[in-house]
Amino acid sequence: MEYSARRIGKMAFYAKTPSGHDIHMDANESSGGDGSAPAPMEMVMAALMGCTSMDVVSILSKMKVTDYEYWISANYEHAKEHPKVFTSIELVYHFSGKNLPKDKIEKAVTLSQERYCSVSAMLGKTADMSMRIEYEGEEK
Template sequence: MDYVVKRIGKMAFYARTPSGHDIHMDAKETSGGDGSAPTPMETVLAALMGCTSMDIVAILNKMKVEDYKYWISANCEYAQEHPRVFTKIGLIYHFAGKDLPKDKIEKAVSLSQDRYCSVSAMLKKAVDITFKIEYEEDET
């Protein structure tokens, strides 16, 4: 696979993926950038959250789980010295709906974390990733 990253500003870059999509990145103003786009580390965390979310939605679709709201949030800790890598990532899977099938949701999340999410599998080699599931009863 061929990737290309080009400089488009002081510390701003865009990446062209093999599928033809552009990803813009920039450094924070405190690091010499304009803050015009996510930092590379922010895109890594977004990739993790996107990867596991796509797994979960696909697995729940196969399980015929419908009518739920879903979102994911994360908190993380960084190393104090360079390289400022993630040292801990905590994922929080949020599900809202009426009569949620918690057993199927828990299975989908576990399958994503333990088997399918390639971003998670790669990051787990270097960072402690934990997760929890939160449920919200939603009458709509």
């Protein structure tokens, strides 16, 4: 498999994935770019949230859990010196709905973090990873 990236501006790059998708990246103005697209580290965090979310939704579907709303947020810290890797990441899994099966949700989130999410496994090599689940607006 091959990825490619071509410079298209001061610090802007157009990348192509092996599956044929286009990705645009740029640095913010303080780093010499125009801020026209997400920076690479922003994309890494988005990839983490996407990876674990796809796992969770897939696992819950296999468990026949379908009636819920879901979103994810992240809090992080990064190194002060270069390379400014993520040093701490907290993922917050948000669920909303009636009669949520908390045991199945907790199992799905745990399986994603401990077994399936490859992005989480990679970032866990440099960052202290933690997670929590919040049940919002739950009606009983």
